[in-house]
Amino acid sequence: MNLESIPLQAFLIVSSVLFCIGIWGLLNSRNAVRVLMSIELMLNAVNINLMAFSSYIDNNLIQGQVFAIFVITVAAAEAAVGLAILLSLYRNRVTVDMESFNLLKW
């Protein structure tokens, strides 16, 4: 191997795989907590993408890192509100099964 650094594509492929695993978990989980965990996985994949681009393409201004910090902030807020919604759902339905949350089903 006579490369001088890790190629950008390696980071992008890792983040693509992580994002698709997150989507699969989001679609297939029965437990509502696991759905929230899948969303966190997808947000992390996006963050890896932002950080890789900021390091390889914008390595002087590093605006991608600032964006990643904002994404982390929003993810923290999302986790707090999501788990609060989950708790009040659990209090009303006494289950965390995603199939039973069908009040808005057509």
Next chain:
Amino acid sequence: MSIAITTQFICFTVLSLVVIIGALGVVLLESIVYSAFLLGGVFMSVAGLYLLLNASFVAAAQVLVYVGAVNVLIIFAIMLVNKKEDLKPINDIKSRRIISTSICLTLLSLLIRVDLTNVWSLSSPQNSIGEESTIRIGEHLFSDYLLPFEVASVLLLMAMIGAIVLARRDVMSQDISTGLPVDQELIEKSSEPLLTNKN
């Protein structure tokens, strides 16, 4: 970064394997508690990937916010709602699995194709800011990203108040059987679930 390139490759391989296998474990494992702890491992490895990308500040923020706050919050939520329940079987579970898996694999192949075929305009490593990235992030946050920074603080305040309002349990002001006022600081009366046994 001043680590030898072979070391960087080894670190990258190990970290990405941990990320991908851990993420698979998060979505596939039967026990939700194992999933939550694996999620912590995935977050730590992502922080390691950030360190490989010369971003020490974001790596520290990742460890503090994700491992220290989000993961702990998820584990607390699991402890609060972790009840053994027999899930109702779904009739068309097999076709659902097939459809969702094929959608995910199609999306994955599309993304990987874009990653590999696109010509990225890489900037030269000479003007890289390297280890000074924390200073540059501070400059950004207090000059051209000042407004988003302040809006983020408002967002966090809103999320905090919203979480409290949503998760609060209605507490009765007086005891039903005796009529005496209840010490509200410690006692929580559980109310009847509103929507149970509807279907």
